[in-house]
Amino acid sequence: MFLGDYHTHTKYSDGKGSVKENAFAAKARGLKEIAVTDHGFHLFRKGLKKYLRLKADCEEASAQTGVKVIAGAEADVFSLQGELDLSEKELAAVDYLVAGFHKFAPPKSCSDFFKMYFVTFFNGLLPTSKKAKERNTAALIAAVKRYPIKVLAHLNHSLKADVGAVAKACAEKGVLVEINAKHLKDFCGQWEALAKSGALFVVNSDAHKPRDVGALNAAFEKAVQEGIDPSRIVNYCGE
Ligand SMILES: [Zn+2]
Ligand SMILES: [Zn+2]
Incomplete structure (x- = not known):
């Protein structure tokens, strides 16, 4: 059983369902809480208006379903300095930051795009260089130290990084390292480093469709099988 799913998307960004549909899906799976964490670059394209609508939808869905629906946003680490693509004002408005x-x-600039993504543009065709991995690791650690991030999402997915070092920085700052149900393969060969990091974890669906909200069992079982103690997975609340 899980208390909640803290990384879900809706039509407010690139998801397919509404806030209410995600909340009903969570209820059907027995969850008590969900966070709606749509992408910041969709949500804040024209200021705070859209986010405030999402927040009102979350309140309404909470009242209708009895599930606590938390309004949040998923920010992008969009520069090598580890900056997030949200302004101070936007960050202050967000209740739950992934x-x-x-x-x-x-990306923030052409140079950031080149250094962060050009080298891995043909994902899978080119191996990530040692230098690129070091740059990515430093950017994530800087973001973790600087911002009030609750969950570091899909570590080692879009860009490769030193998983152990980033997870250690998360442990020091009290940021949860996500076990993302969609991107488990990115932790292949990294589970030992995660287990040793001292970090706490959260299993999330990263659902883009209501039917995927709360689908957390397979990811949880994989993490435990790979040596993560269930007591370190904060949204797991026993059989
Ligand atoms: Zn994401
Ligand atoms: Zn996401």
Whole structure:
């Protein structure tokens, strides 16, 4: 059983369902909480208006379903300095902040794009160089240290990084390292480093469709099988 799913998307960005549909899906799976964390570069394109609508939808869905629906956003780490693509004002408005690298999000500058993504543009065809991995690791650690991030999303997915070093920085700052149900393969060969990092974890669906909200069992079982103690997975609340 899980308390909640803290990384879900709706039509407010690139998801297919509404906030209410995600909340009903969570209820059907027995969850008590969900966070709606649509992409910041969709949500804040024209200021705070859209986010405030999402927030009102979350309140309404909470009242209708009895599931606590938390309004949030997923920010992109969009520069090598580890900056997030949200302004101070936007960050202050967001109740639940998830962050990670996204190759489809607009980077801060051409130079950031080149250094972050050009080298891995043909994903799978070119191996990530040692130097690129070091740059990515430094950017994520800087973001973790600087911002009030609750969950570091899909570590090692869009861009490769030193998983152990980033997870250690998360442990020091109290940021949860996500076990993302969609991107488990990115932790292949990294589970030992994660287990040793001292970090706490959260299993999330990263659902883009209501039917995927709360589908967390397979990811949880894989993490435990790979040596992560269930007591370190904060949204797991026993059989
Ligand atoms: Zn993401
Ligand atoms: Zn996401």
